[in-house]
Amino acid sequence: MDHKIVGKNTQRLDAVAKVTGRAMYTDDFFERDMLVGKVLRSPHAHARVTRIDASKAKALPGVVAVLTPADLPKIKFATAGHPWSLDPGHRDVEDRLILTDKARFVGDAIAAVVAEDLLTAEKALHLIEVEYEVLPHVLTAEDAMQEGAPLLHENRPGNIVSSFGVQFGDVEAEFQNAEVIFEGDYETSIVQHCHIESMSAYAFVDSDGRVVVNSSTQIPHIVRRIVAQALGLSWGRVKVIKPYIGGGFGNKQDVVVEPLTAAMSLAAGGRPVRYCMTREEVFIDTRTRHGMKLHLKTALTREGKLQGIHMQVLSNTGAYASHGHSIAMSAGGKFRPLYDFRAIKYEPKTVYTNLPVAGAMRGYGTPQIFFALESHLDDIARKLEMDPIELRRKNLIKLGHQDPLTKNVVRSFGIPECIEKGKELIHWEEKKQAHQGQTGHLRRGLGMACFAYASGTHPVALELAGARIVMNQDGSVTLQVGATEIGQGSDTVFAQITAETLGLPVDMVHVVTTQDTDITPFDSGAYASRQTFVTGIAVRKAALEVRQKVLEVAARRTGLTPAEMDIRDRMIVETSLGRTVCSLGDVAMDSFYDRLLAAPITSDTSANVRINAMSYGATFVEVEVDIQTGRVEVTELWNIHDSGTIINPKLAEGQVHGGVSMSLGAALLEQMLFDPVTGKPLNPNLLDYKLPTVLDTPKINAAFVETFDAAGTFGSKSLGECPTISPAPAVRNAVMDATGVAFHKIPLYPQVVFEKFREAGLLAERSVQHV
Amino acid sequence: MLTKNAAGVKARKRLCMTVNGRAVEIEIDIRESLLDVLRDRLQFTGVKQGCSVGECGACTVLLDGTPVNSCIYLAAWAHGKTVVTIEGLAQDGKLTPVQEAFVDEGAIQCGFCTPGVVLSTTAMVDSGKCFTHDEVRRELSGHLCRCTGYQKIVDAAERALREADVAADEHPV
Numbered sequence: 001m002d003h004k005i006v007g008k009n010t011q012r013l014d015a016v017a018k019v020t021g022r023a024m025y026t027d028d029f030f031e032r033d034m035l036v037g038k039v040l041r042s043p044h045a046h047a048r049v050t051r052i053d054a055s056k057a058k059a060l061p062g063v064v065a066v067l068t069p070a071d072l073p074k075i076k077f078a079t080a081g082h083p084w085s086l087d088p089g090h091r092d093v094e095d096r097l098i099l100t101d102k103a104r105f106v107g108d109a110i111a112a113v114v115a116e117d118l119l120t121a122e123k124a125l126h127l128i129e130v131e132y133e134v135l136p137h138v139l140t141a142e143d144a145m146q147e148g149a150p151l152l153h154e155n156r157p158g159n160i161v162s163s164f165g166v167q168f169g170d171v172e173a174e175f176q177n178a179e180v181i182f183e184g185d186y187e188t189s190i191v192q193h194c195h196i197e198s199m200s201a202y203a204f205v206d207s208d209g210r211v212v213v214n215s216s217t218q219i220p221h222i223v224r225r226i227v228a229q230a231l232g233l234s235w236g237r238v239k240v241i242k243p244y245i246g247g248g249f250g251n252k253q254d255v256v257v258e259p260l261t262a263a264m265s266l267a268a269g270g271r272p273v274r275y276c277m278t279r280e281e282v283f284i285d286t287r288t289r290h291g292m293k294l295h296l297k298t299a300l301t302r303e304g305k306l307q308g309i310h311m312q313v314l315s316n317t318g319a320y321a322s323h324g325h326s327i328a329m330s331a332g333g334k335f336r337p338l339y340d341f342r343a344i345k346y347e348p349k350t351v352y353t354n355l356p357v358a359g360a361m362r363g364y365g366t367p368q369i370f371f372a373l374e375s376h377l378d379d380i381a382r383k384l385e386m387d388p389i390e391l392r393r394k395n396l397i398k399l400g401h402q403d404p405l406t407k408n409v410v411r412s413f414g415i416p417e418c419i420e421k422g423k424e425l426i427h428w429e430e431k432k433q434a435h436q437g438q439t440g441h442l443r444r445g446l447g448m449a450c451f452a453y454a455s456g457t458h459p460v461a462l463e464l465a466g467a468r469i470v471m472n473q474d475g476s477v478t479l480q481v482g483a484t485e486i487g488q489g490s491d492t493v494f495a496q497i498t499a500e501t502l503g504l505p506v507d508m509v510h511v512v513t514t515q516d517t518d519i520t521p522f523d524s525g526a527y528a529s530r531q532t533f534v535t536g537i538a539v540r541k542a543a544l545e546v547r548q549k550v551l552e553v554a555a556r557r558t559g560l561t562p563a564e565m566d567i568r569d570r571m572i573v574e575t576s577l578g579r580t581v582c583s584l585g586d587v588a589m590d591s592f593y594d595r596l597l598a599a600p601i602t603s604d605t606s607a608n609v610r611i612n613a614m615s616y617g618a619t620f621v622e623v624e625v626d627i628q629t630g631r632v633e634v635t636e637l638w639n640i641h642d643s644g645t646i647i648n649p650k651l652a653e654g655q656v657h658g659g660v661s662m663s664l665g666a667a668l669l670e671q672m673l674f675d676p677v678t679g680k681p682l683n684p685n686l687l688d689y690k691l692p693t694v695l696d697t698p699k700i701n702a703a704f705v706e707t708f709d710a711a712g713t714f715g716s717k718s719l720g721e722c723p724t725i726s727p728a729p730a731v732r733n734a735v736m737d738a739t740g741v742a743f744h745k746i747p748l749y750p751q752v753v754f755e756k757f758r759e760a761g762l763l764a765e766r767s768v769q770h771v
Numbered sequence: 772m773l774t775k776n777a778a779g780v781k782a783r784k785r786l787c788m789t790v791n792g793r794a795v796e797i798e799i800d801i802r803e804s805l806l807d808v809l810r811d812r813l814q815f816t817g818v819k820q821g822c823s824v825g826e827c828g829a830c831t832v833l834l835d836g837t838p839v840n841s842c843i844y845l846a847a848w849a850h851g852k853t854v855v856t857i858e859g860l861a862q863d864g865k866l867t868p869v870q871e872a873f874v875d876e877g878a879i880q881c882g883f884c885t886p887g888v889v890l891s892t893t894a895m896v897d898s899g900k901c902f903t904h905d906e907v908r909r910e911l912s913g914h915l916c917r918c919t920g921y922q923k924i925v926d927a928a929e930r931a932l933r934e935a936d937v938a939a940d941e942h943p944v
Binding site: 030687 | 810811814815816817819820821822823824826827829856857858861866870873874875877879880881883884885886889908909911912914915916918919920921922923924925
């Protein structure tokens with residue numbers, strides 16, 4: 001299809017605001033009389049608070065309020081950023097209080113201070129006297145499930161949050177009849193989002209008595225609901241504003257600081273209170289990515305045709321459920337529209353432990369599942385002496401595949417082309433040849449891995465998006481959406497969709513980038529790679545409605561019918577002749593000022609999207625492994641994506657770069673460490689937590705196979721989370737190719753790699769020399 | 772002007788510095804960081820706070836032309852010095868070549884690390900030196916970014932350096 005704006009590198013709408021420092025983030029707004037909030041955190045992984053005495057803290061000059069659990073509503077609420085469910089059986093787990101009298105991890109929020117300034121607030125924290133009854137704690141999912149293990153939440157026996165799995169076909173029969181069976185264990189570590197902007201909010205009570213929360217969030221409309229629920233307020237009494245946000249990656253698809261911030265303001269008589277977490281607090285008391293342990297058992301034919309798989313997953317969700325109950329389940333469904341199994345048994349167990357809370361993070365559990373599956377497939381290929389690419393190709397589903405459980409249909413399927421393209425781009429065959437017979441301590445290897453992902457959450461959750469377009473007097477339009485720009489570039493993409501539909505240059509589409517729940521159309525927010533796909537449908541619908549209204553006004557002026565006209569580059573043209581009949585500005589002025597027929601041209605619409613589209617892709621990577629030091633270096637990497645039509649190639653590349661780099665971090669460097677005895681976090685800062693720097697990051701190459709998916713706007717599918725899935729297993733597979741050593745746990749940081757090489761005898765000669 | 776706090780420490784000081792070309796005179800608490808003074812007192816909110824302990828680089832400003840982490844630099848030390856924040860680059864609404872390079876290369880996503888990286892790149896360009904690809908990466912290694920994988924940031928910095936080099940050839944000093 002021939003597009004004027006879709007498919008082009010439209011410059012980000014907010015680029016100038018951000019490069020000049022004029023973009024305003026939550027912490028950049030100052031209110032008169034603003035106070036500061038700070039939180040007192042538990043030093044114990046598991047403890048009951050037996051006494052709190054805040055009198056000394058309250059007496060400190062400059063302290064305005066001290067909050068303890070007793071001062072707050074005893075309402076347990078769920079924090080996960082999902083749309084509300086009218087079905088009580090489908091709701092998020094309500095296990096959290098704003099402040100707790102039973103600490104469930106080191107850093108759990110026990111009390112809070114509101115003071116005139118930060119220093120006073122911090123001094124006051126030290127004056128709060130707390131007595132704890134220390135309880136036994138558990139840090140691993142296995143320990144938490146043991147009989148007699150300390151219980152984190154009374155209503156969850158065995159500490160199991162969720163064990164809802166899926167099954168189709170007869171897996172046991174597949175194993176009985178299998179020609180070959182493989183089993184493998186895989187493990188991923190706990191990592192963190194590390195958005196550079198902290199988790200932050202401020203709140204005040206406005207002149208109408210409503211609670212206003214300005215927050216760095218991906219999900220303003222959901223924050224409104226949850227703040228109201230947590231405080232026992234009527235939902236309409238809360239207003240949430242989301243300005244620019246400095247990265248989210250899923251951490252801000254959760255309600256973390258807002259209820260407490262609102263409670264702090266209420267305790268301070270409605271004065272504005274800012275609660276901005278320190279970096280250490282962000283590490284400890286926001287969300288993490290679930291560390292998972294996976295056991296895979298697979299039945300195949302001797303020729304490598306997959307028959308059945310039994311996947312057991314143990315997911316450590318930390319002290320509160322957050323998204324834990326849905327992540328393991330959701331992630332386990334993503335490989336079904338990729339590989340063709342006759343039978344699947346997927347058995348996840350998500351378990352509470354006394355660690356920081358795991359929640360949503362770019363990929364929503366899928367990176368963990370695919371790390372295991374794609375590593376497992378390479379292990380199988382190695383044992384079967386098959387080409388790992390061939391093994392995958394042989395087992396792909398076909399276009400038109402319908403998932404037996406979600407009923408989602410695969411309407412576009414570019415993975416075969418992605419694999420072909422990746423092989424060519426990295427020169428797979430030539431490099432394989434060149435790597436033959438390596439003997440030195442530097443060894444190169446090739447690896448690849450595939451993935452599948454969805455576009456939004458249908459049919460699991462509601463996919464409702466809102467868009468409003470108002471035409472201005474000059475023919476330009478103002479677009480409002482409830483979906484949030486969080487750096488991914490969605491505002492720009494929405495402007496492109498609008499401009500393309502309305503025959504306007506992009507600079508005549510003004511996007512209101514701030515969400516304000518009083519004003520902004522309802523939309524659940526930025527997550528699940530849903531913005532372009534789901535909200536894009538609403539935006540397109542609104543733009544088509546405006547287009548129709550424009551042509552109706554033009555029809556009044558010209559005597560032609562709307563069907564005989566089109567809008568092209570700000571002009572109304574008679575389509576058959578290409579003749580300009582009037583300008584869009586003429587139409588707009590009529591719509592505002594015609595004495596008889598004036599009616600401004602607007603559309604305020606929503607789309608309840610009950611369809612999904614599968615996105616695909618693969619990573620191809622070459623690594624160089626230093627046998628002597630355990631260092632793994634990525635020497636070449638390609639991520640090839642089928643995300644349907646790419647609306648903005650430059651923004652799309654940016655998504656791939658960031659997603660790949662996050663996956664490489666998890667593969668090679670990143671993990672949150674805890675004292676195995678006390679459960680205290682050991683590296684909750686950006687120095688000891690090894691977030692990749694530019695020097696740790698190799699050149700990342702992005703390529704696209706553009707299919708057209710009939711479900712998506714202009715043929716588009718999801719992309720945002722996709723690049724975070726396949727790089728880690730591809731790197732792991734490349735290390736195995738280079739050295740013959742199979743790693744089953746990430747990250748592959750030099751110490752563990754070195755030790756495993758020693759175990760495998762790769763260092764035997766050297767160690768003898770060394771001794 | 773110096774006053775004493777309860778502990779007898781001289782806690783307040785009059786600070787004179789130049790910020791973005793304008794003389795600033797302000798009374799500060801000697802314990803305040805340059806970051807706090809710039810953001811909270813002078814409302815230069817383009818200076819970002821990411822970690823407060825010198826790990827992320829988001830709060831970078833140019834101090835007499837050199838990039839520093841303003842979160843771990845006491846405001847009192849800036850006395851008599853010249854500070855440039857991100858707000859001080861574009862003049863009369865016109866972006867600097869470095870800012871333009873970041874916009875054109877698509878090096879901006881959430882934008883939170885952007886002011887700091889742009890200022891470090893500006894310092895490289897202003898130094899008049901040549902930088903290899905690896906030197907550019909080293910110079911920028913104090914800035915953490917979670918959105919871009921640093922790819923387009925390095926592209927933008929190299930583009931800005933290249934264009935400055937061409938400009939210098941065309942207009943030798």
